[in-house]
Amino acid sequence: MRFIILALLLTTASCSLTAKPTSPSASEVKQAIQNTLEQRLYQLPPRVQGHYGIRLFRMTGDDKYVNSALVDLYAITEAQSFYACSADDPNFIKAQAEAMTARLGNGPRATARKAALTAHPQFLFYSDGLLRYASRIDEFGLVGPCHNTLTKAIKDYDMTQALTDPAMIKSWAAQLINYVYWSKQLGTGDYLEVYTKAFNQVYPDTLDGQLDKSQFRNKLYGLTHFVFAASGYYQRPIDAKEFGWILDYFSDNIERILTDATDDIIAEVGVAFLLAGKGDNPVVQRAREHIIKSFDQNAQFIPSISGRIEYASGEHRNVLAMMLLEWTEQLHPGPMLAIEPASKFHLPKQVRPKQE
Numbered sequence: 024m025r026f027i028i029l030a031l032l033l034t035t036a037s038c039s040l041t042a043k044p045t046s047p048s049a050s051e052v053k054q055a056i057q058n059t060l061e062q063r064l065y066q067l068p069p070r071v072q073g074h075y076g077i078r079l080f081r082m083t084g085d086d087k088y089v090n091s092a093l094v095d096l097y098a099i100t101e102a103q104s105f106y107a108c109s110a111d112d113p114n115f116i117k118a119q120a121e122a123m124t125a126r127l128g129n130g131p132r133a134t135a136r137k138a139a140l141t142a143h144p145q146f147l148f149y150s151d152g153l154l155r156y157a158s159r160i161d162e163f164g165l166v167g168p169c170h171n172t173l174t175k176a177i178k179d180y181d182m183t184q185a186l187t188d189p190a191m192i193k194s195w196a197a198q199l200i201n202y203v204y205w206s207k208q209l210g211t212g213d214y215l216e217v218y219t220k221a222f223n224q225v226y227p228d229t230l231d232g233q234l235d236k237s238q239f240r241n242k243l244y245g246l247t248h249f250v251f252a253a254s255g256y257y258q259r260p261i262d263a264k265e266f267g268w269i270l271d272y273f274s275d276n277i278e279r280i281l282t283d284a285t286d287d288i289i290a291e292v293g294v295a296f297l298l299a300g301k302g303d304n305p306v307v308q309r310a311r312e313h314i315i316k317s318f319d320q321n322a323q324f325i326p327s328i329s330g331r332i333e334y335a336s337g338e339h340r341n342v343l344a345m346m347l348l349e350w351t352e353q354l355h356p357g358p359m360l361a362i363e364p365a366s367k368f369h370l371p372k373q374v375r376p377k378q379e
Contacts, residue, residue: 046315049349052318052344055323056324056341056342056345059334060342067334067338068335070098072094072095073098074338074339075338076088076092079342080358081256081354081357082345082346082355083351086363089358089365092358092360093360093365095159096163099159099160100168103153106148106153107169107170107176108172110169111175111176116148120145120152123152138194139190139193139194140191142185142188143184149180150202153173153177154211157209158205158208158209161377162256163360163361164360164362165370165374165376165377166377174211177206177211178211182202183214183217186203186218187220189225192225192226193238196242196245199218200222204253208255222245243280243284243288243291243292246269247291247295249269250269250298251294254298255356257346258355258356259356260354270304273296273306274305274306281309281310286314286317286325286344287343290344291343297350314344314348317344319332324337325337325341327340
């Protein structure tokens with residue numbers, strides 16, 4: 024009898040030593056990432072703090088994230104003041120556009136973007152220098168400095184050629200659709216139809232076999248941002264029928280997406296279905312399974328494609344993973360900083376509520 028008991032004990036111990044650790048659940052991964060980022064939130068740059076806090080507010084409605092948006096507001100108000108208040112000075116526009124282009128860097132993607140911009144040398148000033156900041160301030164229910172100068176400048180600059188240039192679309196498809204929706208949001212130009220047509224001409228589904236990994240990712244990134252921009256960046260659901268052409272594409276190409284796309288894009292593909300009220304689509308579950316496998320349990324974070332753990336640059340990937348892994352039943356617009364108790368008495372002097 025003693026021999027039998029001893030054998031059973033040895034077998035149990037052996038099984039314990041060889042048993043594989045169980046994978047964490049979606050909820051556990053989401054909570055771990057949240058803990059990792061929120062423990063370091065004050066160390067992140069204002070833009071990244073804002074990116075995180077705004078998305079968590081829109082997912083939860085929790086006012087503890089309002090001050091992250093307020094930090095972002097101070098940074099973007101200063102930036103809008105710098106660009107918008109001189110947006111009627113041709114020499115200033117030229118100088119700043121050149122400086123912004125130079126800051127793109129020298130890597131392969133930056134080189135392609137610089138080459139594309141040679142035909143549209145002032146485009147970055149109007150898109151990144153004006154639209155980006157004004158649209159964010161607008162999302163907070165506010166109007167920023169030199170708003171009339173800014174809107175007049177954007178209206179006077181026709182973005183059609185830049186937005187429909189195949190070289191531009193191949194260099195930054197997602198950013199261009201952002202600019203399209205921001206311009207529509209601010210009432211400075213409606214380019215949605217022309218951009219959609221140009222995008223589909225550059226990336227027809229029939230030619231997917233000719234796309235290398237980089238261009239396939241660029242196409243996917245552009246498609247996800249059609250959905251995200253239409254939602255006001257997670258402020259409201261999107262119409263599943265209107266964007267059925269995108270959701271169907273993701274469903275039809277999920278195998279290649281899981282093989283060739285980055286974790287950022289795979290998370291975005293899943294979130295696109297969630298914004299459309301299609302959380303039961305198999306693509307969502309497959310995206311979640313992939314993201315859980317990518318989670319580094321030692322770092323409590325999803326590393327870059329090269330395995331690097333860097334909190335500022337990795338926040339985008341990880342907050343999208345959080346959204347994918349634990350979606351909300353209700354999205355929360357804003358935050359409307361002029362009425363939020365945590366922020367309404369602390370706004371920059373250069374902004375005012377939109378309704379005034």
